Amino acid sequence: MLHDVTAATHQGGYLIEIEFDDGSRGIADFSTYLTRGGVFERLKDPAYFRQFTVDQEAGTLVWGDELDIAPESLYAQATGKGLPAWMASDEEAAANLRYAVQQ
Structure with missing residues (x-):
């Protein structure tokens, strides 16, 4: 199920607290994106990183017109x-299924 981002707050460094339309919230660590290169290269600049906004139409975080990350x-x-x-690797999907069956 797709959950849209409704609010986000910078928590220092590369951490962003994110709230979703189902009321869930948590902190995402974006430092993992810093080694990906390409469009993510700009996130290495702390000033640029802090310029994220919530795109209400897309339901996700965006950095200008250049970068957004899938809400899933x-x-x-x-x-x-x-x-x-449908997004997970075969290994991750199997782990998620095992967890769901145990619940």
Whole structure:
């Protein structure tokens, strides 16, 4: 299920507290994006990183017109609930399924 980002607050460094439309909230650590290169290269600049906004139409975080991150990824990272099965790797999907069956 897709959950839109409704609010976000910088928590220092590369941490952002994110709130979602289902009331869930958590802190996402964006330092993992710093080694990805490409469009994520600009996130290494702390001043640029802090310029994120919530795009209400897209339901996600954006940095200007150049960069946004899928809300499913943000939800998984901030809440620890994992990616939807259609986005997860085979190994991660299997782990999520095992966890769900145990519940």
